Amino acid sequence: MNGHRIGLIGLGGMVQSHIRWLAAEGRFRVVAASDVNESALAAVGDQLGLPAEKRYADFARLIADPDVDAVVSVTPNHIHAAIMQACLEAGKPFLGEKPFTRVFEEAAPLLAQYERQPVAGMIGFSYRYTPAFRYARELLRDGRLGEVRSFSIQYLQGWGAAPNNTPYIWRFNKDITGTGTLGDLGSHMIDLARFLFGEFAELSAQLRTFIPERPDPATGGMVRIEVDDFVSFQARMAGGAVGVFQSSRNAIGSGNQHEVSVYGDAGTLHATTLDPDRLIWIREEAPGQLARAVLDVPERCKTTQYGDFLAMLDGVPTDGLPDFMDGYRNQEVLDAVIRSDAEKRAVRVGASD
Structure with a gap:
């Protein structure tokens, strides 16, 4: 070709x-x-x-x-x-x-x-191309967890923590980024939730700036920080499941820790970027008897971002490819997080009430 x-x-x-x-x-x-x-x-x-x-x-x-x-x-x-x-x-x-x-x-x-x-x-x-996340999606679609009641997603990094004295860079510049941790890491959390569970219905959020000033290497002075270091929110998905989210660039010991736990009537799944080729499945083998298994991700779940880009350009986009509308819907959720924090209330996603 x-x-x-x-x-x-x-x-x-x-x-x-x-x-x-x-x-x-x-x-x-x-x-x-x-x-x-x-x-x-x-x-x-x-x-x-x-x-x-x-x-x-x-x-x-x-x-x-x-x-x-x-x-x-x-x-x-x-x-x-x-x-x-x-x-x-x-x-x-x-x-x-x-x-x-x-x-x-x-x-x-x-x-x-x-x-x-x-x-x-x-x-x-x-992170749609993390094999463990793709396998989790397959298991959820196959109904292996039964009805999904709740889930938690977090994305933690440590490079912005106070002991590192991280200098002012473009990721802290609101004019360039719009938000801080929310857009940088939170957008990935939102996309993972949509990838696994579908659309958001409503959420309640808070944003925090832990370190109000950072040193500017260019001037030697301190720069006031106007973007968030931390975001957390609770959400109700359109399908009924509820989720808890947190993200921070100030989590000491976390290099690139993006993970999800899913709680269904037939078991629990854990998947993480720290072990991308395996996931943990906990289920009842008999009443009151739990079994914990480490599942190897099958080869069919190991695809690449540029493999999907190639398929899109060839005119045969794959299921799960993050397209233009996925980007737009993600931005709707980011906007809802910002509005919820500013107004100190739960807001509907995609609505301006």
Whole structure:
């Protein structure tokens, strides 16, 4: 089958991983790159052997390039909406980073444009490709847990904790990110819940900023932090299950701990990124007799994000691919979390009451 010519936007710290993932699939070729940072553009352009005319400071020119079949965007949050808008206008398929947009006000016009002119789009909810999470979804769909009553999801990291004296970086800049831990890690929690249990109905949330100032390496001064370090919320899903969520970048000892526990009438499942190829299943073998099993994830559950991107571009998107509407619905939930915290009450997801 033919390959796909990729235009790569955003050449910062994550781009090398994306270059490797693209190469691993064997049918992608990066033909253009874009970044406002001249040195990054030069370095990656040289690495990929791109001619000078395929190195763009303006991402809009890359998207308009007729030699670019599809776009991969690896940028900070504040550019997400503009890149998706340009892709929609040009009819270019894309893979964009999460969260969908910086704030919900940027998402609504994109939905209107998408409904006028749909374009194949994928949002980088990469933890859909954790094998244990995919196997948990399969077991839930097969009814192995019976009726699911409740679940808990957490996503914890420790790099922002006070003893680390973490400096001010773009992830703490509200103008760039919109939110802190909520958009960075919380968007993955929300996506995992939707992946496993369907849509959100209502929730009640709180956001906290634990460290109000951080040192700015550029000036040596302190910068006031306006984004959250911690988020927690309770939610009722449209299907009836209730969930408890927490996320923090201040959890000492947690490197990248994203996990879910599911409680059903026929048992309990635990799945985590810390053990991505196995999950724990606890069930009653006889009245009052519990059995605990560690299940190996079958090979059929081991797919990749770029494998799904390839399938989308080939016109045969797979079940569970995080598409444009998954990004939009995720942003609706993020907005509900923000409104619930601000108004100190439970709110319906997708409603402005």
